[in-house]
Amino acid sequence: MQKFIEKGYEIIDFEEKADIYVVNTCTVTNMSDRKSRQMLRRVKKNNPNSILVVVGCYVNVAKEELEKIKDIDIILGNNEKNNIVECVENFENKEKITDVMQQKEFIDFGSVTYTNKTRATIKIQDGCDRFCTYCIVPYARGRVRSRQISSIIEEVEKIAKRGIKEVIVTGIHVASYGKDFGYKIKLIDVLEKINNIEGIERIRLGSLEPTLINKEFLDRLSKLDKICNHFHLSLQSGCDTVLERMNRKYTSNDFRNSVKLLREYYKNVLLTADVIVGFPGETDEEFMNTYKFLEEIKFYRMHIFKYSQRNGTKAAIMPNQIDGNIKEERSNKLIELSNKIQNEYNLSYIGKKQKVLFEEKENNFLKGHTNNFLMVNVNDSEDFINQIKDVEIVGIENNELIGKIAM
Template identity: 40%
Template sequence: MSWVILEVPNLSRPKPKAAVQVLGCKVNQTEAEAIADLFRDRGYEIVDFSSKADVYIIHTCTVTRESDRKSRQIIRRAVKRNPEAIVAVTGCYAQTSSNEIAKMKGVDLIIGTSQRNQIVELVEEVRDTGETNSVVEDIKKLTAFEEFPLSKSSGRTRAFLKVQEGCRQFCTYCIIPYARGPVRSRPLEKAKERAEKLISMGYKEIVLTGIRLGAYGVDLKPPSSLAELVGELSRLDGLLRLRISSIDPNDFSKELVDALAGEEIVCPHYHISLQSGDNSILRKMGRRYTSEEYLELVSRIRSLRPESSFTTDVMVGFPGEKEIHFHNTKNFLNTVGFMDLHVFKYSPRAGTPAADYPEQIPGDIKKSRSKILRRLSKDLYNEFASCFLNETMEVLAEQRKNGLWEGHTPNYIKVKFPSHKANLQGETVPIRLMEMGDKFVMGREKMTDS
């Protein structure tokens, strides 16, 4: 009997490739990481957005017209890079402008700010049917917090934990309530469980994020609060640091101030959105506080934790902002003594009241005022950080770059320092702050007595 030997070809297929590009805020970045994890868990290889991929996901932002323009630019770039790829557009711009995006050549799938946890199934449905799809719900009707599976990746020191979605403030300039919908909160126990899993994965620091974080818990039954959540997370074993992302001044109850200032584990760095230091502009913006109330809040926190740093968002060129209003804002920024400023030029958003206000400010004036405040921001950073020179502070080592370790103090001063140790990532290191760099401080390890 003779045997015929057949050579069986290797039937294993290469992994499909997916690339994710994100624009915008920390919440968007957290969501984009979760989207990448969904594809990774389904067997996709995640590649750089500049590479050729089978699927491109653009997670968009719509806070300004420039954000919209950048989103469109990236969509076109993806289509050009691989015309055969599936291009999926998601996020805030997709939610508010799905009809506009649908007209763009090469876009296969549009998902707003819900159902993103089903994105892999929706992409594969498009792949199998060859038909484009738009999944954009009526944002006003959403009531449930959108859950994503927890990332299986580890090795970093800081994890972002999204606990809240949506906003109903409707400031006169802001498109975000139309993009994100009503307030929805992750239930307290689920937030606590997620934090415990992150700690078990090796994360030393957790940053709580949300669209309007201070509104956390108002929609839950029974209601909860950010103060209660902070108290619960502060008692978790293994967590070194708890940070809070941006909070609206109106959301600082006495209980929240006490929780943030009274828990040692909570980092004394507070990003409290200001927008303007002039009361008449604040009223036109629909902000529900005065500059005096804002300053009182900062002073109250500083009295409890003197080492606290404060950062903020400030807008220039809001309709009707005259030179005196800008002057008042600049003076107020100096009075508060912020550590850093996130400066934005006002951008009219269709459908918001401010877009129809008279006295729209010319672009060159916005640009000039923005430049002035950016210079001020650098000066404020140096002024704040220099107060801590020659002090020893605990720095959580995050990464090694160009031969130096980088990390942050509890009050969010960026520190660079040399070390002979090969791997400090995730360790807190006592560092003596020595000299100012460009928005960072050079330091050196404090040698412990043997």
């Protein structure tokens, strides 16, 4: 499996329709022989055009028997397993394989999801060229591919025609949008076009990297009236030595400057962030650097991830992997900090009026978000779903705001 991952293939569940199936056989008992044969028969039923590779001990003891099964395309004994990817790629039917690393164009299929009646997420970019040391995405999803701007606009127009008011613009690494077009068209060009689409009232952006946020970008972005003043930033660590080991392309100070700029351009902006704790080699001191950085920046909310080893990535084989209990402890500390800061922000909204787009109704409570992504609950018998209303914030419950429709 590792060899396929290194070559950029995507590993999917056996039950899904794949281009290549590898059946690793066992021959410890007669039962395992039978199970192997049953599995082989299932493969071509799943996808008759796939390449079926059989490896493992059964091959070594009963190759002739397997050769009689017409569905099998490649048979490799244990001593030949190392060449599995080359064998597959040299197989005469290899044009059947979709090599994600060779994929040059964005595939539009399935790039919109509707969260509810009010919001749709549109994916405008796939793949990533950044190779962060903990991440399998560049191997699994291939290089940066951007969706044609005309196709994006067409799709958002369709979304607007369905009466959807809010669109979230995302990608695997949305800041790289246009890299494969030589940046002749950039993310900001796409956002300007979407901003002109009638019916769309709010545009949110998926996770952004601080490297994108500069004066040139914000000068243009801040002129777009539909862009929400909430930004989710991909921080990962507030400690420079950890960021370097992660192969992130910024320092904590670059990040600080991006936050400063965002707060200058957007009044009442709320920022959220992703943070990884327990990255290989993260010392107590490095963790505390991150902790202090987060205390200083004050994100509205932080998504805390405990680092987990991903085979095929550089970080998985780094020395000094962190013990699970330490990761747990660090994660709890950051969650506590995040809740405390969120509560402080929430308190500062009591008595203020906010515009809320209502998304759903649960037990007589209308639920919706403000422009800067505060969740607001309103106890009201009216059905204001998919409508934007003025709401006065009157309290807090479970770290969410409680409001009443303003007269």
